Amino acid sequence: MAIEWTPDLSVGVELIDEQHKIWFEKANGLFEAGKERKAREYINTMIDFLDDYTKQHFKDEEAYMEKIRYPEIEAQKKAHASFINDLAKLKSDYNESGGNILVIINANKMVINWLTKHIKTMDKKIGEYAKTL
Ligand SMILES: [Fe+2]
Numbered sequence: 001m002a003i004e005w006t007p008d009l010s011v012g013v014e015l016i017d018e019q020h021k022i023w024f025e026k027a028n029g030l031f032e033a034g035k036e037r038k039a040r041e042y043i044n045t046m047i048d049f050l051d052d053y054t055k056q057h058f059k060d061e062e063a064y065m066e067k068i069r070y071p072e073i074e075a076q077k078k079a080h081a082s083f084i085n086d087l088a089k090l091k092s093d094y095n096e097s098g099g100n101i102l103v104i105i106n107a108n109k110m111v112i113n114w115l116t117k118h119i120k121t122m123d124k125k126i127g128e129y130a131k132t133l
Contacts, residue, residue: 003028003112009119012127015064019057020119026050027111034104040095043104047091054087061123070129076122083114 005021030046038046058080065073090111094103 003031003108003115009116010127011119011123013064013130016061016123016126019060020115020123023053023057023115026053027115030104031108031111034101034108037101040099043094043099043101044091047087047094051084051087051091054084058084061126065126068126068130068133070126072122072125076126079118079122083118086110086114 003024005017005024009020010017011020026046026049030043030050033043033046062073062077062080064070065076070076090103090107094100097103
């Protein structure tokens with residue numbers, strides 16, 4: 001399943017939208033590497049890229065929410081922390097499996113569903129709130 005940012009995922013805040021696009025690209029990079037059955041070191045590098053970018057993005061998004069005094073910031077922080085845990089678990093599951101590529105391929109759906117659902121249900125509300133200011 002290819003991963004793409006589509007305009008219906010627009011939150012209406014440029015910084016967030018631009019980062020979401022790159023975020024999808026990083027996730028794509030990991031799953032393409034999985035499909036191509038790249039070596040374990042390579043997969044780990046791609047997981048780290050996704051992980052680093054996710055953390056940076058959440059940090060920036062949370063800073064933006066603080067700046068506009070977004071009322072539902074705590075729920076967002078919780079959701080973000082939980083996804084960071086999911087990624088850490090993916091990395092440890094992969095390495096504990098001895099580098100079984102199926103662990104990566106099977107995680108594709110989980111990650112994509114999370115990203116799209118989080119953006120549609122939670123991040124869009126940030127944009128809606130920003131518009132009322
Ligand atoms: Fe978020």
